Amino acid sequence: MKKVLFSILFIGNYVASQAQEKDSTILKNTDLHEVIIRGVNNSADVSSEYTSRIPLKNLENPQVTHSVNSKLILNRNYFVQYNMLSNVTGVSPSWAGVSPYYTVRGFRTRSNFRNGILGYVASDIDPVNIAQLDVVKGPSGTLFGSSMTVFGGVINRVTVKPQDDNFTSITLAGGNNNFQRATFDVNTKLDTESKGLMRITGAYTNKESFQDQGVYQNLFLAPSLLIRYPIS
Incomplete structure (x- = not known):
């Protein structure tokens, strides 16, 4: 009886030690050191x-x-x-x-x-x-x-001014009285070193009204160019 009880205790301790060693191995492999989050605030108040x-x-x-x-x-x-x-x-x-x-x-x-x-x-x-x-x-x-x-x-x-990045933004809007509006904003780098930056913004707007003086049509285009020269 004592031999059977000793065998059960030995097997239980062995299984518990193996499980503990397995859990510690899993924790070591999935240890998380640091998390870095980076972002850009596009609406900075200047x-x-x-x-x-x-x-x-x-x-x-x-x-x-x-x-x-x-x-x-x-x-x-x-x-x-x-x-x-x-x-x-x-x-x-x-x-x-x-x-x-x-x-x-x-x-x-x-x-x-x-x-x-x-x-x-x-x-x-x-x-x-x-x-x-x-x-x-x-x-x-x-x-x-x-x-x-x-x-x-x-x-x-x-x-708006040219930015050190490549992006494109297009918006479309519509409403009553035949309101139609389309805008675009395109920014691009002209070279790999970002010495030349170009940005073009534009919009087309059409709006009518039940009044004779409510008709509105407008086409707007605003290109901008930024060239950086190194100061020696």
């Missing part, structure tokens, strides 16, 4: 760099600035600028003829600036090449140094 005129971080900029980024523009399918400005408090459209005027804190102004430089636009252009729309509120807009600024604020358009 408003502080343009509005303060010096390289400040957003938290260090004391100016009151509201921004409409590219993701919001794409999700809302904006194709006119005054619709984009509806997301900024204190700004309202104030039309006068065919040239769009806006009221910023009670002062009338236009969307006069492009990338921080005066670029007068007499009509409401297609915003397909706008990466970000900034509204600098208050008298700090006079830092742009032009007779086109007002004490209410400044509207600045930040346009």
Whole structure:
């Protein structure tokens, strides 16, 4: 009886040791050391760099600035600028003829600036090449140094620029009153060392209305080229 009990205990201990050794082997083979996740933020806010005129971080900029980024523009399918400005408090459209005027804190102004430089636009252009729309509120807009600024604020358009990557984006939209819109955004590297970058954005928009003055047709194309030269 003692021999049989000893044999059972020996077999049980042997099976348990073999299972433990097998489990430890599995754990060693599937040991996880580290996980690296990389991503790119395509909607980085660059408003502080343009509005303060010096390289400040957003938290260090004391100016009151509201921004409409590219993701919001794409999700809302904006194709006119005054619709984009509806997301900024204190700004309202104030039309006068065919040239769009806006009221910023009670002062009338236009969307006069492009990338921080005066670029007068007499009509409401297609915003397909706008990466970000900034509204600098208050008298700090006079830092742009032009007779086109007002004490209410400044509207600045930040346009898209060539990126160090290859990508293509195409969007189609449709609606009532025969609304049709197609946009494309193509970015490519011209060489393997990324010394030459090219980007082309464009849009076609057709919109009708029950009124005679509601017909809208527009074709927009904006190519941009970036050449990098090494500084010795």
